[in-house]
Every structure is written in C-alpha cells, then in structure tokens.
Amino acid sequence: MAGTINRDDIASVRERAPIEAIVGEHVALKPAGMGSLKGLCPFHDERSPSFHVRPSVGRYHCFGCGEGGDVITFVMKLDGLTFVEAVEYLAPKAGVTLRYESGGPRTEATGTPRSRLVDAHRLAAEFFVAQLDSPEAQTGRDFLKERGFGKEAAERFGVGYAPQGWSALLDHLRARNFTEAELRATGMLSEGNRGLYDRFRGRLVWPIRDVTGDVIGFGARKLYEDDQGPKYLNTPDTSLYKKATVLYGIDLAKGAIRTERTAVVVEGYTDVMACHLAGVTNAVATCGTAFGEDHVKVIRRLMGDTGSAQVKVGSTGAKVIFTFDGDEAGQNAALKSFALDQQFLAQTFVAVDPSGQDPCELRQHGGDAAVTSLLESRVPLYEFVIKTTLAGHDLETPEGRVAALRAAAPVVARLRDTALRPEYARRLAGWLGMETDVVIAAVTQSGGGRAGGAAASAQRPQGTEPADGRPAVERPNRRDPVVRAEALSLGVLLQAPDAIRNDAAALAVVDELPADAFGVGLYRAIFSAVQAAGGVRVAGADWVARVAEEAGEDLASSVNELAVTPLPHDRPETMGAYAGSVMGKVFDGHLTKRIGELRGAMKRAGEGTDDASRIFGEIIALEAKRRSLRSD
Numbered sequence: 001m002a003g004t005i006n007r008d009d010i011a012s013v014r015e016r017a018p019i020e021a022i023v024g025e026h027v028a029l030k031p032a033g034m035g036s037l038k039g040l041c042p043f044h045d046e047r048s049p050s051f052h053v054r055p056s057v058g059r060y061h062c063f064g065c066g067e068g069g070d071v072i073t074f075v076m077k078l079d080g081l082t083f084v085e086a087v088e089y090l091a092p093k094a095g096v097t098l099r100y101e102s103g104g105p106r107t108e109a110t111g112t113p114r115s116r117l118v119d120a121h122r123l124a125a126e127f128f129v130a131q132l133d134s135p136e137a138q139t140g141r142d143f144l145k146e147r148g149f150g151k152e153a154a155e156r157f158g159v160g161y162a163p164q165g166w167s168a169l170l171d172h173l174r175a176r177n178f179t180e181a182e183l184r185a186t187g188m189l190s191e192g193n194r195g196l197y198d199r200f201r202g203r204l205v206w207p208i209r210d211v212t213g214d215v216i217g218f219g220a221r222k223l224y225e226d227d228q229g230p231k232y233l234n235t236p237d238t239s240l241y242k243k244a245t246v247l248y249g250i251d252l253a254k255g256a257i258r259t260e261r262t263a264v265v266v267e268g269y270t271d272v273m274a275c276h277l278a279g280v281t282n283a284v285a286t287c288g289t290a291f292g293e294d295h296v297k298v299i300r301r302l303m304g305d306t307g308s309a310q311v312k313v314g315s316t317g318a319k320v321i322f323t324f325d326g327d328e329a330g331q332n333a334a335l336k337s338f339a340l341d342q343q344f345l346a347q348t349f350v351a352v353d354p355s356g357q358d359p360c361e362l363r364q365h366g367g368d369a370a371v372t373s374l375l376e377s378r379v380p381l382y383e384f385v386i387k388t389t390l391a392g393h394d395l396e397t398p399e400g401r402v403a404a405l406r407a408a409a410p411v412v413a414r415l416r417d418t419a420l421r422p423e424y425a426r427r428l429a430g431w432l433g434m435e436t437d438v439v440i441a442a443v444t445q446s447g448g449g450r451a452g453g454a455a456a457s458a459q460r461p462q463g464t465e466p467a468d469g470r471p472a473v474e475r476p477n478r479r480d481p482v483v484r485a486e487a488l489s490l491g492v493l494l495q496a497p498d499a500i501r502n503d504a505a506a507l508a509v510v511d512e513l514p515a516d517a518f519g520v521g522l523y524r525a526i527f528s529a530v531q532a533a534g535g536v537r538v539a540g541a542d543w544v545a546r547v548a549e550e551a552g553e554d555l556a557s558s559v560n561e562l563a564v565t566p567l568p569h570d571r572p573e574t575m576g577a578y579a580g581s582v583m584g585k586v587f588d589g590h591l592t593k594r595i596g597e598l599r600g601a602m603k604r605a606g607e608g609t610d611d612a613s614r615i616f617g618e619i620i621a622l623e624a625k626r627r628s629l630r631s632d
Contacts, residue, residue, distance in 0.1 A: 015541035061564035080301035128160025217241035278368035318346035497539035503576025517590035
C-alpha cells in the first residue's frame with residue numbers, strides 16, 4: 001500500500017492546478033479588481049456575489065459564509081472528497097505525477113496509476129454505449145423501454161450493453177495498448193484457466209462515477225434466462241471502486257444535494273433514473289451493498305451537514321429521505337438506516353409506497369407526479385421504525401403489547417432530539433393502548449432519561465469533537481484605522497511577497513517589523529506565522545499554505561481571508577512601494593507607542609539618574625528611526 005503523498009508534489013499541485021479554472025467549472029467568475037475574481041458562492045445561497053478567488057495566491061474565500069482555502073480545499077468541500085482523493089484528482093489536471101513515501105507513482109495494491117484505470121473505464125463506458133445500438137442489444141433496449149426509458153434517457157445516464165461474447169471488451173482495451181496488469185486492476189475482467197475474459201456479458205450496463213464524474217466501475221443487469229449469474233453484478237472492489245463508499249448518481253446529484261441540502265436515497269439504478277427524470281435530481285443509490293457509514297460521510301460533506309455538539313438536530317435545515325420497498329427486506333433496510341441516524345444532524349425521513357412500488361414502477365404507472373408524491377408523503381424515519389417494530393407483535397394480547405413495548409421503547413430512547421422523546425412516548429402509549437406513565441418509564445429505563453452527556457454525544461456528528469476550551473477567534477473591527485492598517489499589512493505580505501522582495505525599502509521594513517507592532521492579537525499571531533514560515537524572502541508558490549499551516553487550524557481561515565481580500569492598490573509596478581507604506585504605518589504606530597512608554601519610564605526613573613540617561617538614549621534612537629521611516 002502506498003504511503004503519504006510527497007510534500008513537494010502537493011505543493012506542485014497547489015501551484016499548477018489553476019484555481020480560477022477549477023472554480024470556474026462551478027461558479028461564473030467576473031473580474032473584481034486587481035487580480036481578483038468574484039461570483040456567487042457555491043457553498044451557500046446568496047444573491048450578491050461575496051465569493052472571491054485570487055489566482056495569484058491560489059486561494060478563495062467567501063465573505064458571506066466564511067468558507068475558504070486553496071484549490072485542494074475547494075475540490076474537497078465541493079465534491080466531498082478526502083484530501084488524498086482531491087490531490088489525486090487534481091494531479092493530472094496540473095500535470096503532476098505524484099510520488100509517495102514508498103517511492104514511485106501511486107501503485108496501491110495493483111501497481112497501476114490511477115490515471116490509467118480511469119482511462120480504461122472511460123473507454124469501456126464508451127464501448128458499452130456504442131454496443132447498445134447493436135442488433136444484439138434489442139433485449140436491453142426493450143428492457144429500458146418497458147420501464148419508461150427511451151434513447152435519450154439511456155444517453156443521459158450513459159447506459160450501455162455488454163455483448164454476450166467472452167472477450168469483446170477485453171479485445172477493445174487490448175487494442176488500445178493496456179497491459180495485462182492494467183486490465184486485471186480494472187475489475188472489469190475475470191480470470192480463469194485460459195486467462196482473462198469479460199466480467200460483464202449479455203447485460204445492460206450502468207457506468208458508476210465518482211463525485212468528480214470519472215467512471216470508476218459498472219453495474220450490470222441480467223437480461224437472459226440462461227445467465228447463471230446474479231440479477232445485478234457489480235465491479236468488485238478495486239483501487240478506484242470501493243462499494244462501501246460509492247453512490248450511483250452522485251455526480252449528477254451533487255449540485256442539487258448541495259443547494260437543496262436534501263439527499264434522496266433509493267435502492268437501484270432505474271430508481272435513480274426515474275427520480276431524476278421526474279425532477280428529483282438529488283437522488284442516489286448504493287451499489288450492491290447496504291447504505292453504510294462511509295455513504296453517510298459522502299452525503300454529509302456534500303450537504304454541509306456539520307456543526308458542533310451544541311447544534312440541535314434538524315437545525316441545519318438538511319434532510320435525508322430514504323425510499324424502501326414495502327417488503328420485509330425494505331423494513332430491514334430501514335432499521336439499518338436508523339442505526340446510522342445518529343451520525344446525521346440532518347433530519348431523516350422514509351418514503352414507502354403503500355402498494356410496495358419503487359420509484360421506477362411508480363413512474364411507469366403514474367408518471368412523474370407519482371414519484372414526487374411518494375417523497376411528499378415521507379414520514380420521520382424514527383416514526384417508521386417504531387411502527388415497523390410494533391407491526392411485528394400481536395397487539396391484541398397483553399403479552400404481545402408488553403413485548404412490543406420492550407422492543408419499541410429503546411427506539412424512542414435513541415431519538416437524537418431529546419425534546420421529541422416525551423412526545424413519541426405518548427404516541428407509543430396510544431398505539432399500544434397502554435398508560436402513558438408506564439411507557440415513559442419504559443423509555444427512561446431504556447436510556448431515554450440520560451439527556452445530558454448521552455444526548456450531546458448523540459447529537460455530535462461523527463468526526464467532530466466538543467470544544468476543547470480554547471478561546472474563539474474574535475473578528476477585528478476593520479473600521480478602526482489601526483486595525484485596517486494591520487490587516488492591509490498582512491494582506492500585502494500574503495498576496496505580494498514578490499513585489500516586497502523587489503523593493504528594498506519595503507523589504508527593510510519587513511525585516512525590522514516586530515510581531516508586537518501588531519496590536520490586534522489575531523494579527524500578531526498571523527504575523528508570527530509569517531515569520532515562522534520563513535518570511536517573504538523565501539515565499540514560494542505554496543506561501544499562503546505554509547503560513548496557514550504555521551498559524552494552526554484555528555487561525556487558518558483568517559489567514560485565507562487576508563490572502564483573498566482585495567487590496568485597494570491596483571498597480572503592480574508600484575505594489576512594492578505601497579506595501580512598504582502600509583507596513584510603515586504599522587511600524588510607525590508601534591514606534592510612537594514605544595516612545596510614549598519610554599518617556600513615562602524616564603520620568604519615573606528621575607532626572608539625572610543612570611536609568612533615565614539610558615532610557616533617553618533609547619528614545620533618541622527610536623525617534624531617529626521614526627523620522628527615517630517617515631521620510632522614505
């Protein structure tokens with residue numbers, strides 16, 4: 001298994017991946033002053049653009065919601081990727097071959113670079129799409145037509161057909177110079193005594209894409225009776241395809257999930273197609289596995305379902321709606337999903353058609369309106385689970401009601417919103433025909449009475465921790481002229497290190513400027529981070545990232561904001577002089593304050609004393625420095 005990505009390669013990705021182009025794929029950017037672009041923030045709903053991009057420093061920042069970072073951060077937050085996934089996604093776009101601590105390009109267990117596997121899957125997807133028009137694929141086209149999907153729908157979702165032969169895809173990829181090792185690593189082929197052969201044969205094929213849109217695997221549906229394989233056959237786990245994390249349709253649904261802060265989880269490929277065609281464009285499905293913890297993480301990242309332990313359940317406005325078949329398997333799936341409910345701050349719902357039809361069948365028989373009606377009839381997931389639990393008991397007998405109470409009470413006790421527990425305890429009493437006090441006592445005994453630490457723990461999203469006692473970073477008042485001068489000084493240090501290096505006067509000010517010249521604690525800490533990162537003399541392509549790293553997690557957002565805030569000066573040829581002037585004001589203020597402090601100390605020392613003479617000498621030196629600074 002490969003180790004961590006080489007640090008220099010990460011810096012190269014930051015430098016070479018054009019942030020304005022990457023962001024521009026999702027946000028319409030317009031000029032906003034010297035070297036700055038702005039547009040509507042993709043992370044929150046706004047009407048006036050407050051989202052700024054500074055290509056020269058490779059950073060973005062939204063002055064509305066506070067989101068910000070570099071090109072890697074943008075891809076992570078927008079597409080719900082991990083850091084490593086984001087770097088690997090950007091590396092080909094930046095023309096960077098990644099190296100890992102173990103040496104060489106990323107090999108994982110396969111020995112195959114990711115780019116080669118992505119290319120193979122792209123070519124395979126194109127091959128399958130072309131085969132859907134062949135005479136042999138008539139059965140597949142009929143299958144789609146019967147379910148209300150014509151040629152246009154198939155093209156929209158990239159549905160294709162895998163020929164019945166043993167080596168159609170294999171031959172196609174070999175002809176494009178893929179090696180045997182690369183072909184094995186794709187997961188699209190199987191291997192027997194006679195060598196490699198096509199894994200998917202005589203089946204309809206759906207391309208499964210990651211959140212960035214790259215094809216990473218396939219799902220294939222059986223069409224012929226003599227096919228002895230399972231009804232649905234998926235790509236096995238590979239270095240690209242991890243079934244526990246993959247959601248079919250996520251590439252198409254991510255925009256709606258992000259803007260509507262709602263995700264709809266269905267059970268199959270055709271259900272996703274039916275939902276999207278019916279206008280429910282935030283629908284996704286798992287691929288050959290149950291909805292699990294890793295799927296939760298993907299959805300939470302996309303919809304921004306985050307917060308601290310103090311955030312109340314449902315207060316984020318996010319929703320997750322599960323659709324299940326009305327049979328026993330669907331009920332079991334609902335119970336499993338409820339086990340994951342604690343990991344969401346979003347409200348969770350379930351939508352089940354009374355007649356047991358899935359979204360694809362509903363659209364076939366009732367049109368698009370039937371699909372939207374299903375989702376509108378949703379009920380809270382915990383209510384569905386409680387009623388499903390009760391349905392498994394005979395409520396006509398005292399023994400059955402007691403057994404049902406014992407089974408349902410822990411469900412009520414696990415409700416994340418403690419305010420709902422008494423209400424649902426009363427409802428449970430009504431459904432059971434039992435005394436409310438008896439039911440409340442059973443719920444409390446099951447754990448519902450622990451509304452303190454347990455409740456806080458239940459409401460905390462996975463991956464977050466309670467506050468550790470560190471003081472919150474206070475936002476300085478930029479209307480204060482002293483604060484504004486300090487902010488501008490840090491802005492030019494972060495945004496224009498080259499201009500400062502090329503201006504002797506400005507560089508001299510930076511070299512002499514002490515950290516305690518900054519009266520604002522936040523800015524003093526950031527200036528110290530600038531010094532710890534080596535100062536502007538060694539600033540390189542990853543300059544802001546290095547300063548942010550030195551500043552630490554609590555201050556990184558403030559570093560990013562200063563690096564993106566447009567500067568009032570817009571002439572590159574005089575930026576160095578402007579930087580020197582701005583920083584000179586901070587230095588001047590510091591000298592003036594220090595001179596005042598020393599004059600007070602000299603008076604206290606007494607006229608004619610040795611201490612007074614020494615202090616007087618310091619005052620003379622500082623006044624000379626101040627005069628020199630003002631004359632530059």
